Amino acid sequence: MYNIESKNVDFFYGASQALKNINIAIKPNTVTALIGPSGCGKSTYLRLFNRMNDLIDNTKISGQVLIDGEDIYAKGVNVDSLRKKVGMVFQKPNPFPKTIFENVAYGLRVNGITDKKFIEERVETTIKQVVLWDEVKDKLKKSAFELSGGQQQRLCIARALAIQPSVVLMDEPTSALDPISTAKVEELIYELKTKYTIVIVTHNMQQAGRVSDTTAFFYMGELIEHDTTKTIFTNPKIERTQNYITGRFG
C-alpha cells in the first residue's frame, strides 16, 4: 500500500509544460528526497500534493495524484481538508505575525477547534516534538519574530505538525539556515519519519543522502530516476543521474 502515488502526471504553466508524465509511488513512513537542478520541476511537483499550485492562475494538470488511494484532483474534493492531511514546510521560515503559541495553535483554530485545554496540550506536545520546548517555554506569549531563523523554522515545522497530518511536504526547508540549525532540522526529519510520510525537496546532495530513504532525480520536467537513496548515490542506472550526483552538471 502506497501513501502517495502519482500516475501519468503532466503539469502546465499556461502553455509551457513543467512536468512530463511523472509516475512515482511513495510508501508510508519514508522520507523521499526530490533532487535536480533549478527549474527542473521538483518544487512544482511537491506542491501538487497539497494543491498549492491551485493558487497560481492559468495552470493545468492531467493524470492522477492519489493520497491514501484517493484522487485529490477529482471533482468535489475538499481542498481545505486535504491540506489538513498534507502539511507543508516552506523554504524560508515564515511564521505568522503572532505569538509563538498562536503560531502553533493556528492550524487547530482555523480547523474549528476551540477547546482551550486541548489546544494548550497539543501546542506543548508539538513544540516538544520539534525539540524547541526548552528554548521557548518561557516566551510562548512573545512574537515568533523574536526567534532565530533556525528556531523559526522548527516552529514552522511544529505549526505544520500540530494538526497531525499524515504527509509532510518540505520545500528546501534548510536552504535559509546555518549548518547547526540545518543539522537540528535534519535530525528532526529523521525522527519524524516514524510518524509521517515525508517528501523533501533539496538542492543539497549530502542532505538528500543523509535523511532520505528513496531519492527521485528530476531533470527538465521529467523524472529521470527514482530508487532507494543508496542506489541513486552509489549505483545509478542512468548516466545523467550519475553526472548530476557527482557534480558534473547542475
Next chain:
Amino acid sequence: MKTFYKKFSEKFIEGLLMLSGTITSLTVVLIVFFLFKEGLGVFDKKPVEEGYVIALSKSNPLKTLSSEQIKNIYDQKITHWSEIGGKPDSIILFRAEDISNFYSDEEIGENFEGLSTCINRLVDSLPDIIAFFPKKYLAKDFKGHELTVDKVSLKEFFGGKEWFPTAQPSAQLGVLPLILGTLWVSLGAILLALPLGLAAAIFMSEIAKDNVRRIMKPLIELLAGIPSVVYGFFGLVIIVPLIQKTFNLPVGETGLAGSIILGIMALPTIITISEDAMRNTPRAMKEASLALGASKWQTIYKVVIPYSISGISAGAILGIGRAIGETMAVLMVTGNAAVIPHSILEPVRTIPATIAAELGEAPNGGLHYQALFALGCILFLITLFINLAVEFISNRKQHNKH
C-alpha cells in the same frame, strides 16, 4: 583644465541642489512662523473693537466684565445688575445711535458736535446705564467710568461655545463649536469610509482577478484627482436634497452631508494605502496559512490583515487628515452654523470652512483676522499630530518586520 571644469560644474550642481532644499525648508518655516505670529496675536487683543469704549455710571461698582457678560447684557439675557454682582436694578442699554431717543437734534448738533456732552449727561443721569460708543465722543470731564474688558483668554478661546467674531459691542471668539464641528464631520467621514475602503482594498488585493484589478485601481485613483469643488457641487445637488428628504429635515445641509462627501474623498487614500500594505504580505505567509487548511477568508482576516494592520491604520489616519483639512466641499454642504452639534443631522461648521468663508471680510490685522489665523494654527497642530501618528505607526511596522 578639464578636471577643473568638471569639479566646478559638480560643485555648482551641488550648490544648486542645496539651495533648493534650503529654500523649501525656509518657506515652510516662514509660513509656520507667520501663521503663529498672527494667530497668537489674538490673545493680546481685547474683544471690544478698537476706538470704542463701554462706560458705566460712576455710582456703578462694577469695574470689569467678560466679553460673554457684555454680549449677554446686550442680548438682554442679563437684565439686572444683580445677576453679575451689582445692584438689584434693571440694566439700561445704550448705544451711540440711540442718542436721539434721549436728546433733540439741536442738542446733538448737525455734525454730532454736541454728542459727547449728551452722552456725558446721559451717563451721569442714569445710574443703571451701560453705554457703548466711539472713543472720540468720550468727554474730557467724563462723569462715568470706562469699563475695562479682559483680553481674550485661552479659556474663553478654547472653551467658549459661541463664535460671533463680528458681534457688537463685544466679539465672541469661542472656537469649541468649530473644533467639534471639524472632528464631528471627520469622525463621521471615517466611520463611513473605513469599512467601505477596507472592503474594497481586500477585494482588490486578495480576491479580484488581475484584469478586474487593472480596471478598478485607476478608477479609484481617479477619485483622488477630482477637484474638491466638484465633490461639493455633487454633494449640494445630490446628497443634500436626498438627506433632506430621507430624514424629513428643514434643511439638508448637515454634518452628515459633509461626512458623506469627505468619506468619498478619503476613500482613495484609504484604499490605495491599505491595498499596498496587504499586497506586501509575503506570499509564503499566505501559503503557510492555506497549507494548514485555512480557507481564503480565514487567511485574509487572520494573517493578511494582522500583517498589514500598520499600513491600514496609516491609510485610515491619512484619510482622516485629508478630511480634517478639506475646505471647499465641506463649506458647500455642511450649512456652516457655528453651534455645537448635538446630532449628525444638524448643520455644522468646520475650521477650514470658517477660515475660507470669513477671511475675505475680516479687516487686515484686526481681532477677527487674527482669530482666523489662530484657527489656522489649531488646524496646523491637528494635522501635524496626525502626520506624527502616521510616522510613528509606519516606524513601528518596520520594526515589526525584523
